[in-house]
Amino acid sequence: MGFEITDRVAELNAQLEAFMQTHVYPREHDYEEFTLNPENLWQTPPWFDELRSQAKDAGLWNLFLPREYEPWSPGLTNLEIATLFETMSKVTWAQPVFNCSAPDRGNMEVLAKYGTPEQQEAWLNPLLEGEIRSAYAMTEPQVASSDATNMELQIKRDGDEYVLNGRKWWTTGAVGPRCKVMLVMGQTDPNASRHKQHSTILVPRDTPGVELVRPLRVFDSLHSPGGEAELVFNDVRVPVTNMIKGEGCGFEIAQGRLGPGRFQYAMGFVGLAQRCLELMCERAEDRVAFGEKLSKKTSVQHEIARSRCEIEQCRLLTLQAAEVMDNGGLDAARPYISMVKIVAPQMAQNVADRAMQVFGGKGVCQDTLIPSVFTRARFCRIADGPDEVHMSQLGKMTLRELATG
Ligand SMILES: Cc1cc2nc3c(=O)[nH]c(=O)nc-3n(C[C@H](O)[C@H](O)[C@H](O)COP(=O)(O)OP(=O)(O)OC[C@H]3O[C@@H](n4cnc5c(N)ncnc54)[C@H](O)[C@@H]3O)c2cc1C
Structure with a gap:
């Protein structure tokens, strides 16, 4: 279980990180300032498409499609894609900059997998181009x-x-x-x-x-x-x-639509939670209460430690899930797909909750991404199937596996 990263993916990851540093983090708050303004309802910030063009020109585009979808895919494995998703998800609105966001990514996968050439021409191509x-x-x-x-x-x-x-x-x-x-x-x-x-x-x-x-x-x-x-x-x-x-394939499509998407979804939460942890640490070092930095307080140290453990556990579980998918296919990966869906949003919700507490009042207002991570993690414990459904599925799979040896 090495999760070895190829030179190509290390390079892509470095490119993504540089793109985030140069173009995304500096605009982090601009996006919500624009979209939350009632005067701009249903509009996209004017600078957003320019950012997408820059990402596209840099080759940081459609990285979500695994290599079985070549020629549309950039040829990466699920494991490689999972690694990149952590980096591109560290700001809540960043995934669409790289044409890698839900629900388009699941829809594009469906069209790539099942679409007729005419359907692909009419809808998949414009989606892949980011035109619609x-x-x-x-x-x-x-x-x-x-x-x-x-x-x-x-x-x-x-x-x-x-x-x-x-x-x-x-x-x-x-x-x-x-x-x-x-x-x-x-x-x-x-x-x-x-x-x-x-x-x-x-x-x-x-x-x-x-x-x-x-x-x-x-x-x-x-x-x-x-x-x-x-x-x-x-x-x-x-x-x-x-x-x-x-006709009759709707259930199969609904199930298949969320296969590889689950690792990307889970790694998205790893990225968001990691960002909350980094912000929490910065804040704990900066802020002084009752004569000492927050970072000197044992309770804060414990919250940081707990968060790091949970993020790393989720990261490793997700990489493992992606590797099983690459080597054993969808059937082998099924229990892992349930595991990451159960674990990732709850983990991010917990980490965001702790970060919010360390930030005090600033943690619940628009000055950091923490509240939006918290709310997204919370509703994603319902969206795409509630926690309980995935737990029941995983429980049944586990019982079956043990019964059959
Ligand atoms: C922000 C957001 C975005 C969404 N986006 C989309 C989208 O783009 N397209 C789309 O089609 N849907 C979307 N959904 C819908 C989402 O997938 C559904 O809400 C979800 O599947 C649950 O269905 P339901 O709301 O009907 O809840 P119900 O099926 O009524 O379930 C309610 C509750 O019952 C409990 N429950 C259900 N089954 C079990 C079980 N087997 N064991 C124990 N308890 C159980 C759970 O606690 C569950 O939360 C979105 C939802 C949200 C909140």
């Missing part, structure tokens, strides 16, 4: 959506078209004007076996009948410029060629 953004619409308000087989939105064939009727919510990115396409999961055959009833279909965001009911607030934030949408689908018609892979 996308959304994934599975969750529905009226059913427990942690169980993907519960989805009720109807997808019915009518000649050369499919007609969609139903309601979705928590569709990340679908409020902002940059979202041009959605991957929508719905029911095509209620009589099929439980895991074959659903399908995933491409719906251009501006298709007649797709109506925005409201943007949802997450802990009082509208998450502009992408937002989380509640949507109604009212007789929405798309050509049959928009179906991905085939």
Whole structure:
């Protein structure tokens, strides 16, 4: 278990670090100053696209696609990608600068894996170029959506078209004007076996009948410029060629969509937590209370130590998960995929909580990224499947493995 880094990845990582130092950290607060200003609702900061162009020109682009997706992939293994994700995630809004953010990365992977050449030409290429953004619409308000087989939105064939009727919510990115396409999961055959009833279909965001009911607030934030949408689908018609892979494959796509994405997601939290730890240490060295620096207080030292242990545990677990995926494939990696999904957001939530405490009042205002790390980690313990679902899956897998030796 060496997790050896090739020269190429060491070089890419150094490039990413330099890019973060030169272009991202200096603008860290500018992004939220702009996006949280109600006058700029659903707009992207004017300098943001320039930053994306610079990252693209530097070759720091689409690093998320593992090498089985060549020619679209830069040819890296999951282990190599995981390493880079820690570096590019140390600011909450940095992943899209490198065209590596959710939900686009999962959607691009689906299109690369299952898309027809026409679907890839229409949607994958512009996504890879960073010209458009996308959304994934599975969750529905009226059913427990942690169980993907519960989805009720109807997808019915009518000649050369499919007609969609139903309601979705928590569709990340679908409020902002940059979202041009959605991957929508719905029911095509209620009589099929439980895991074959659903399908995933491409719906251009501006298709007649797709109506925005409201943007949802997450802990009082509208998450502009992408937002989380509640949507109604009212007789929405798309050509049959928009179906991905085939009728009945929706559940399989939902599961597969989050495979390699899980390591990237977990490493994103490692990056954010590491940044909180670094800030916590700086603050503890700078701040004097009751005659001594905070860093001299045993309780603060313990919080720093605890945070370092938890970050390192999560980092190593995630690298191990990525290595198992590279060497043993998705089946071998399944328990690890659950493990990192359970461990990473909780770890980041804990570290951010401690950093917040060490910062005092400054830790809960807009002057550091700590509150946004805390809230993101908290909602990610629900989004993409709640903790309990992954724990039950991991528990069952563990029992099975032990029973079969
Ligand atoms: C900020 C944010 C962004 C999101 N983005 C998207 C997106 O882009 N696209 C999309 O489709 N969805 C998205 N979601 C939705 C998210 O994936 C769902 O909220 C999640 O899957 C849970 O579904 P639910 O809300 O219906 O909760 P429910 O299924 O009603 O579950 C509620 C609670 O029940 C408990 N529970 C459920 N199952 C079990 C179990 N097996 N054992 C024990 N307890 C259990 C858990 O505590 C769970 O939190 C997002 C959510 C958030 C908050």
